[in-house]
Amino acid sequence: MKKIMEQQQLPEHMKLKVRPSARPEAVIEGEGFRITVLTPQLLRLEYHPAGRFEDRATQTVLNRDFPVPEFQLVDHGNKLEIITERLHLSYDKQPFSRYGLNVRVRNGSGHLMGVWHYGDTPQDLGGTARTLDNADGAIPLEPGLMSRGGYTVMDDSRSLLLEEDGQVMPREAGGTDLYFFGYGHDYLECLKDFYRLSGPAPLLPRYALGNWWSRYYPYSADEYLALMERFEQEKIPFSVAVIDMDWHLVDVDPQYGSGWTGYTWNRRLFPDPGQFLARLHERGLHVTLNVHPADGVRAFEDPYLAIAGELGLDPEKGDAVEFDITDPKFLQAYFKYLHHPLEEEGVDFWWIDWQQGGVTRVPGLDPLWMLNHYHYLDSGRRGGRPLTFSRYAGLGSHRYPVGFSGDTIVTWESLAFQPYFTASAANAGYGWWSHDIGGHMQGYLDDELVMRWVQFGVFSPVLRLHSSASPFNSKEPWRFNPVAEAAMKEALRLRHRLIPYLYTMNRYASVDGLPLVRPLYYHHPEQPEAYGVANQYYFGTELMACPITSPVDRRTGMAEFTAWLPEGRWYDLFSGRGYDGSRSLTLYRNLETIPVLAKAGAIVPLADLSGYTSSTANPRELEVKVFAGADGRFHLWEDTGEAAGDREESWCVTKMSLSWGDCASFTIHPASGNLAALPPLRSWKLCFTGVADTQVKVLAGGAETAADTAYDHSTHTLTVTIPQTAVSAAITVELGGARLAANRIEADVFALLNRAQIEFQLKEQIYGLVRSSATPAAALASLTALKLEQPLFGALCEILTASLG
Numbered sequence: 001m002k003k004i005m006e007q008q009q010l011p012e013h014m015k016l017k018v019r020p021s022a023r024p025e026a027v028i029e030g031e032g033f034r035i036t037v038l039t040p041q042l043l044r045l046e047y048h049p050a051g052r053f054e055d056r057a058t059q060t061v062l063n064r065d066f067p068v069p070e071f072q073l074v075d076h077g078n079k080l081e082i083i084t085e086r087l088h089l090s091y092d093k094q095p096f097s098r099y100g101l102n103v104r105v106r107n108g109s110g111h112l113m114g115v116w117h118y119g120d121t122p123q124d125l126g127g128t129a130r131t132l133d134n135a136d137g138a139i140p141l142e143p144g145l146m147s148r149g150g151y152t153v154m155d156d157s158r159s160l161l162l163e164e165d166g167q168v169m170p171r172e173a174g175g176t177d178l179y180f181f182g183y184g185h186d187y188l189e190c191l192k193d194f195y196r197l198s199g200p201a202p203l204l205p206r207y208a209l210g211n212w213w214s215r216y217y218p219y220s221a222d223e224y225l226a227l228m229e230r231f232e233q234e235k236i237p238f239s240v241a242v243i244d245m246d247w248h249l250v251d252v253d254p255q256y257g258s259g260w261t262g263y264t265w266n267r268r269l270f271p272d273p274g275q276f277l278a279r280l281h282e283r284g285l286h287v288t289l290n291v292h293p294a295d296g297v298r299a300f301e302d303p304y305l306a307i308a309g310e311l312g313l314d315p316e317k318g319d320a321v322e323f324d325i326t327d328p329k330f331l332q333a334y335f336k337y338l339h340h341p342l343e344e345e346g347v348d349f350w351w352i353d354w355q356q357g358g359v360t361r362v363p364g365l366d367p368l369w370m371l372n373h374y375h376y377l378d379s380g381r382r383g384g385r386p387l388t389f390s391r392y393a394g395l396g397s398h399r400y401p402v403g404f405s406g407d408t409i410v411t412w413e414s415l416a417f418q419p420y421f422t423a424s425a426a427n428a429g430y431g432w433w434s435h436d437i438g439g440h441m442q443g444y445l446d447d448e449l450v451m452r453w454v455q456f457g458v459f460s461p462v463l464r465l466h467s468s469a470s471p472f473n474s475k476e477p478w479r480f481n482p483v484a485e486a487a488m489k490e491a492l493r494l495r496h497r498l499i500p501y502l503y504t505m506n507r508y509a510s511v512d513g514l515p516l517v518r519p520l521y522y523h524h525p526e527q528p529e530a531y532g533v534a535n536q537y538y539f540g541t542e543l544m545a546c547p548i549t550s551p552v553d554r555r556t557g558m559a560e561f562t563a564w565l566p567e568g569r570w571y572d573l574f575s576g577r578g579y580d581g582s583r584s585l586t587l588y589r590n591l592e593t594i595p596v597l598a599k600a601g602a603i604v605p606l607a608d609l610s611g612y613t614s615s616t617a618n619p620r621e622l623e624v625k626v627f628a629g630a631d632g633r634f635h636l637w638e639d640t641g642e643a644a645g646d647r648e649e650s651w652c653v654t655k656m657s658l659s660w661g662d663c664a665s666f667t668i669h670p671a672s673g674n675l676a677a678l679p680p681l682r683s684w685k686l687c688f689t690g691v692a693d694t695q696v697k698v699l700a701g702g703a704e705t706a707a708d709t710a711y712d713h714s715t716h717t718l719t720v721t722i723p724q725t726a727v728s729a730a731i732t733v734e735l736g737g738a739r740l741a742a743n744r745i746e747a748d749v750f751a752l753l754n755r756a757q758i759e760f761q762l763k764e765q766i767y768g769l770v771r772s773s774a775t776p777a778a779a780l781a782s783l784t785a786l787k788l789e790q791p792l793f794g795a796l797c798e799i800l801t802a803s804l805g
Contacts, residue, residue, distance in 0.1 A: 010332075013381040014374060015166035016199070018057040019065035026068045028082065029053075030093055038066045040084040041183045042193045043103070047096050048175035058159035058171070059369060060396040061179070062199045087182045096176055105151045107184035113150035116180070122147040125521070125531075127428035128421065130368075130392050131406035132435070133355070136443075137413035138420075142394075144427025145194055146187050148531070154179040154194075154395065158364055166377075167328075170364060185525030187427075192513040194429050201398045201431055202376075203510045205385045206641050207286050208402060209502040210239030210616045211492050212434070212464035215474060218246035220269045221276040227476075228283055236477065236489055237496040237614035241285040242351065242464065245292065252300060256320075261295035263338045264302040277346030284615055286348040288389055293371070294356040297321035297338065307337040325370045326362045335378050349379055351404065352390035369393035372400040385641065392430060401432035402462050408436040410443025410473070415453050416549040419535035422460055423519045431515035434462035438475045441468040447484040448551055448591065450475065452559075454488045455594045456547040458495045459539050461516055487592050497606040497623070499616050500636060504605075505540040507637045507651075516540055520564070529564040529584055536563055542602040542634065543573065546587060546595035553791035555757045558588040560794065561595055569600040569629045569690075576689045576715035577743055578629075580804045588795040590755065598625070600690070601632030603656050608685050620679045620724075624656065626666055628690035629740055632658040640677045652677045654727070664691075664738035668731040681724040686733060688718040692741045696720055701729035716741035746771060748799045756792065766796070776800040 022044070028035045034053045036044035044064065046053050057063075074081040082089040086108075092100035101118040116122070127144030145152050157177045161169050179197065183190035195201065213231070224241070231238055247270065248262030265273045280287050297307050299318035308315045310333045324330050339350065352375055358366040372390050376399070380386035389402050397403070405421075408414050422433050437457035438450045454475075457463040465475040477488040508514040518538045524530040539545045552559040565581040572579070573596040579585075587595040598604060608621035618638045626632075636654040652673040658666050666686065671678055698707040698720065708721040720733055749770045753763040766783065773779035780800050783793065 010166040011381070014377045015164075016057070016062060016162060016377065018062040018162065018164075020057040020062065021055050022064040022066070023068050026066065028073060028080070030080070032095070033091070033093060035080075035082060035089070035091070036064065037069060037071045037082060037084065038064065038197070039193050040069045040071075041086040041181060041186075041189065042066075042197070043082070043087065043089065043180045043182075045096070045101070045178040045180055046176065049095070050174075052172060052175065054161070054171060054175070054177065056164075057162040058156055059162065059168075059373075060154070060156050060159050060394070061197055062162070063197060066196065086184065087180075103151070103180055103182055105182040105184060107150065108186060113184050116151050116153070116182070120153075122149055122152045124152055125427055125519075126424045127395075128392055128425035128430050128433075131355075132408050132414075132418075132421070133406035134409065135406070135414065135417070136409040136411055138417045141421075141424060142428070144424065145181060145190055145395075145429070146427045148185070150184040151180065151182040152190075154181065160362075160365055168365070168370065168373075170362060185521075187522045187525060188514070191426070191429060191515075195398075195513040198396050198429065199399045200511070200513065201429070201509045201515070202401060203385060204401060204432065204506050205286075205387055206499065206503055206506075207239040207616045208387060208462065209499050209506065210463075210496050210614075211237060212240035212242055212462065213238045214242035214244065214436075214464050214466040215469075216244040216246075216440070216467070217469045217474070218250075218269060219243075221271070221273075225276070225279055228280070228285065230476075232283070232614065234478070234489065235612045236492050237609075237612075238285060239496075239614065239616050240464070241280050241287050242466075243287065243289050244351075245290045245353070247289050249300070252298070256298040256300055257295055260292045261298075261323075262301070263291070263297065263342075264300070274345045281346060287346060288349045288351045289342065289347050290351040290353050292353050292355070293323050293334075294354070295320070296323040303337040303341070307333050310337065324361070325367045325374075326360050326365060331374065335374075339378070343382070348384075349387040349389060350375055352388060353404070354391060366393055369397070372397065376400040383642075389434065395428055398429045398431060403430060403433045405433050405435045407440040409441065410439030410445075410449070412446070412449055412550060414439055414443070415449060415456065416535070418460075419456060419537065419545075419547045419549065423517050423534075423537040426515040426518050426522070429515075431509050431517065432461045434464045435460060436466040437463055438465055438467060440466050441470075441473070445472065446551075447480040450480060451484040451487045451491075451591065452548050452594070454491045456549070458491045458498070459543075459545040459547065459594075459596060463492075463495050483591050490592070493609060496614065496616065497609055500605045500607055500619065500622065500638070501540060501542070504635065504637045508541070514541075520544075520566070524566055527564075527566070530566075533562070533564050535561075539596070542598055542604050544570075544597045544599075546597070548589060548594045552591060555789065556588070556752070556791045556795055557590055557755045557757065558752070558791060558795050559591075560586050560588050560791065562586045563595065563597075565597070566599075570597045571600070571602075571627045571690050572596070573598055573604075573625070574715075576717055576741075577748070577802055578690055578716075578740070579802045585801070586794050586798060588791075588798050598627045598689075600627055600629030601658055601660065602627045603632050603634035603658060605634065605636050605656070608683070618678055620681070621683045621685070623685040623687060624668075625687045625689060626658055628660065628664075628688060628738065630658075630660050632660075638677050639674065648673075650674055650677075654678075660738075664735040666733045666735070670730050671727040675727065678727050680727060682727055683724045684720075684722040684731065686720045686722070688720070688735065690716055690741055691718050691735065692716070692739050693718060694738050695736045697734040697736065698722060699730075699732040699734070700725050707733075714744070714747070716744075743799075743803050745776060745799055749796065752795055752799065758792065770796075770800075 034046040072083040080091045088104040124147040126141040250259030252259040477485045520530040546561040567582040570579040574593045604625040606623040607619040608623040654671045655669040693711040769782045
């Protein structure tokens with residue numbers, strides 16, 4: 001079988017580091033079959049009639065060099081048994097069949113969960129999809145790796161091979177190559193095994209976690225820069241400038257086809273591209289350009305003469321350089337002449353917008369996958385942290401972040417599907433989706449819809465505003481009504497405040513295989529309720545998000561989200577209201593916020609943007625939200641942002657711990673590791689939520705130090721502000737006699753009624769009942785007798801029963 005790129009030497013930066021050979025001690029081989037025990041819950045099952053097995057890396061699988069787990073092999077002559085602590089395989093040594101090959105799966109306690117027979121299709125929990133193009137609501141998802149049955153099978157039989165020299169070739173047909181994951185309900189262990197097999201999720205550059213501005217619109221350089229100036233004046237931070245396809249020539253002579261593909265700056269809009277890109281960089285923005293490469297390079301393009309000459313075409317004839325990602329000469333010329341010069345001008349990364357299907361002259365090779373693979377590797381050639389922006393191309397695509405989910409229809413139905421779509425993508429290991437926040441096209445104008453979409457975007461992997469070229473469809477906050485405008489601005493600022501937290505989660509995703517967005521059942525697999533809240537998810541280690549995806553009720557001014565709270569005490573991130581867990585309840589929120597909950601003991605570091613900046617660098621001023629009621633700890637991870645962020649010596653960690661008890665205290669431990677990554681001095685704003693007002697004592701470097709304190713009764717938040725202190729010094733805040741604050745039931749009921757569009761007499765009656773009742777339960781009983789409208793009654797129930805103690 002010939003290589004796709006026969007005799008073509010690829011540069012070192014376009015070769016993945018792989019370890020594809022399993023350890024011999026883990027391999028059981030016989031006539032026509034080979035079984036590899038990779039972990040106690042992961043087996044490789046191969047069959048080939050001629051016994052030809054594959055030890056090279058594939059598009060999906062890079063590493064089989066796992067430590068050999070303990071297992072028992074029992075060979076009965078005509079039957080084979082392999083037993084690990086989690087799996088029991090039985091195999092008749094014949095071609096794989098339903099009756100000859102099965103695996104029994106046990107959970108961590110040793111209880112049988114199920115039996116897989118060859119050919120069974122697991123009822124998985126869904127993965128993700130290639131695109132949301134033209135999706136107006138839910139679409140089918142490709143299979144993922146998780147199932148409630150406790151096992152799944154990944155078929156790698158038709159995956160192409162990755163050679164040591166970085167080249168790709170088809171594999172021999174006729175064999176079966178399966179990976180059996182039998183993890184019970186240890187979903188995170190399944191995911192970690194998959195990452196070990198397929199490669200980790202790479203670290204994103206820090207700037208990618210900020211706000212992205214994107215619009216399919218023919219901006220001129222002056223218009224785009226003026227817009228960025230307006231954002232700065234409005235104190236709305238952005239870190240990525242997306243320039244859609246109109247950066248290049250699009251109105252071309254029909255003899256060349258459409259203007260969809262292009263590599264030549266439109267000088268009418270961008271007379272000096274280098275200066276334009278430099279001015280964006282001066283504002284701290286990183287730039288990506290959109291490319292649709294399918295039409296190759298036509299004779300009108302600036303780089304045509306060079307690339308045509310490189311590929312042996314006669315430039316005088318003007319024949320198009322056809323796009324063929326499988327041609328080795330084209331591949332290298334594609335980067336050398338079409339992308340590298342633009343990168344030298346100032347383009348930071350590429351938006352690869354491939355929409356032309358999955359056909360190449362090599363059967364089984366998806367051009368999207370190959371574009372993602374080589375673009376991502378090439379993006380790191382200059383020593384920076386690699387990044388590309390493209391569509392999903394199947395299992396293993398997590399190695400090429402960030403994902404572009406496609407052109408979304410602007411409807412409530414589209415928004416309602418995206419939280420579930422985002423969370424379930426973790427089941428395919430795909431953690432870094434970037435959606436068209438606010439919706440891209442068609443649909444309708446609804447200020448509330450766009451506002452809710454942006455609020456969801458804050459608690460999604462990447463917040464990228466986007467819209468079509470319609471003069472009526474754009475996402476500048478000032479285009480919407482004052483309420484929506486204010487909420488959108490606040491949401492966009494919050495996203496940049498969250499970057500210290502998000503960057504720590506970025507490390508966890510890469511180093512520990514813990515995606516930023518995770519379904520609840522990852523952490524509560526035996527709770528049926530965790531499977532019934534499709535749009536509720538963990539957002540990092542400390543927060544749980546419940547995005548609002550339906551309009552407010554006109555009379556109450558509240559929208560609702562039916563949630564399930566795991567055991568323990570939970571706090572609303574914005575209001576400070578405390579909730580008792582281990583139950584389902586409906587949460588009601590006005591237009592300004594969505595339910596985002598933190599468990600008691602949670603610690604959430606934020607950038608303090610009191611002095612506005614759009615910079616995403618490691619901040620000198622930090623705000624830390626600390627939630628009372630339980631012990632907690634958090635490790636704030638920071639680095640210099642260099643490409644070698646996978647090396648431990650690049651990182652610095654600041655450990656924080658909350659001790660809750662009779663003598664509650666919070667400690668910021670001395671930073672350790674690469675202190676050069678941090679500013680030498682930091683100021684701290686520590687916000688203790690859920691605690692009653694109390695006296696504090698602050699120790700810095702072992703000595704008592706002065707600090708400003710303030711208490712906000714409306715959110716039960718005690719704020720302690722500590723001036724600049726060396727990052728190498730420990731800081732401890734002692735909370736003398738700390739106790740939990742009680743929810744402000746009367747005040748919250750009054751606030752709800754004050755805004756409700758209902759009869760004044762009814763407001764007074766409800767408020768009077770709440771004030772005169774001895775307990776919240778008694779108030780609830782009295783209100784039940786009034787037979788109130790459900791949205792109003794539900795909102796009152798939430799306030800009265802949030803804390804049952």
